[in-house]
Amino acid sequence: MIQFPLRLVSAHMIAPAVRHMVFERADDEPFAFIPGQFMQIHFHYADGKPTKRSYSVGTVGSGDATPIRQIEIAVSYVDGGAATELLGSLQVGDSVDASGPYGRFCLMDADSNSRYLLVATGTGVTPYRAMLPLITKLTRSRGCSFELIYGARNEGDLLYGDEFAAFAETTPGFGFHPCFSREPRAVPRAGDRNGRVQVAIEALKPDAATDIVYLCGNPDMVDESFSLLKEAGLPVPQIRREKYISSR
Numbered sequence: 420m421i422q423f424p425l426r427l428v429s430a431h432m433i434a435p436a437v438r439h440m441v442f443e444r445a446d447d448e449p450f451a452f453i454p455g456q457f458m459q460i461h462f463h464y465a466d467g468k469p470t471k472r473s474y475s476v477g478t479v480g481s482g483d484a485t486p487i488r489q490i491e492i493a494v495s496y497v498d499g500g501a502a503t504e505l506l507g508s509l510q511v512g513d514s515v516d517a518s519g520p521y522g523r524f525c526l527m528d529a530d531s532n533s534r535y536l537l538v539a540t541g542t543g544v545t546p547y548r549a550m551l552p553l554i555t556k557l558t559r560s561r562g563c564s565f566e567l568i569y570g571a572r573n574e575g576d577l578l579y580g581d582e583f584a585a586f587a588e589t590t591p592g593f594g595f596h597p598c599f600s601r602e603p604r605a606v607p608r609a610g611d612r613n614g615r616v617q618v619a620i621e622a623l624k625p626d627a628a629t630d631i632v633y634l635c636g637n638p639d640m641v642d643e644s645f646s647l648l649k650e651a652g653l654p655v656p657q658i659r660r661e662k663y664i665s666s667r
């Protein structure tokens with residue numbers, strides 16, 4: 420596997436425990452990815468043992484295979500986490516080793532469904548952010564619709580919420596359904612839902628004849644939503660999953 424250095428060019432907190440980080444390849448080589456893919460950061464534990472962690476690429480690119488200059492990720496801090504410590508303390512100008520892109524959690528040319536349900540919790544929404552340009556293209560070329568069902572504990576944890584809301588305003592066929600599991604928004608907005616994403620999935624009445632569903636983020640959410648969708652009659656190939664678990 421080919422590794423390359425990434426230099427941190429900017430970073431800021433987008434939630435109390437989530438850092439949006441912007442990298443560029445320090446070797447100036449191109450980086451092309453398909454929206455939905457992730458990359459890996461390689462580092463060593465304190466005892467010298469090598470390890471790696473995966474992060475979805477969240478860059479809003481052109482929607483085709485044109486290489487991107489800036490590789491954006493959102494890192495959710497985990498107490499005592501090794502990568503959390505590394506990435507949480509990385510300063511602008513510092514470099515880390517990376518590889519990729521990897522993964523097949525992508526929109527597929529061969530699909531002909533009329534509706535997509537995109538479901539996420541936490542940083543699991545990042546791949547959908549990268550898909551936005553493709554979503555614009557698909558709503559136009561295939562006339563299909565997209566419903567983004569996004570779960571956060573509260574308003575402060577809703578990542579890129581204003582970006583998705585603005586995209587929904589300007590993109591016919593794209594619906595945004597923020598779901599607040601612990602605390603409603605201070606000033607609720609149209610489309611807000613209080614409760615977990617599963618409630619919003621059920622309200623949208625998943626239908627095997629029309630739907631392909633993507634599930635990304637917390638493994639429990641992915642498993643519970645998967646069961647719910649199967650019970651609703653969706654065949655497994657129409658349910659695509661990306662679970663955010665730690666690799667060792």
Ligand SMILES: Cc1cc2nc3c(=O)[nH]c(=O)nc-3n(C[C@H](O)[C@H](O)[C@H](O)COP(=O)(O)OP(=O)(O)OC[C@H]3O[C@@H](n4cnc5c(N)ncnc54)[C@H](O)[C@@H]3O)c2cc1C
Nearest residue numbers: 472473474475493494495497500501502503542663664665
């Ligand atoms: C395909 C893929 C894409 C991913 N994309 C992203 C992404 O875009 N953004 C992102 O933030 N993460 C993402 N992850 C998760 C990420 O790779 C790391 O697992 C995460 O950052 C924690 O790593 P860590 O080294 O800080 O914690 P670790 O050292 O691995 O774990 C420390 C402790 O926390 C526990 N733990 C680990 N993760 C969690 C969690 N999520 N919630 C609660 N406890 C946990 C572990 O079991 C362990 O006990 C992705 C994972 C996969 C497989």
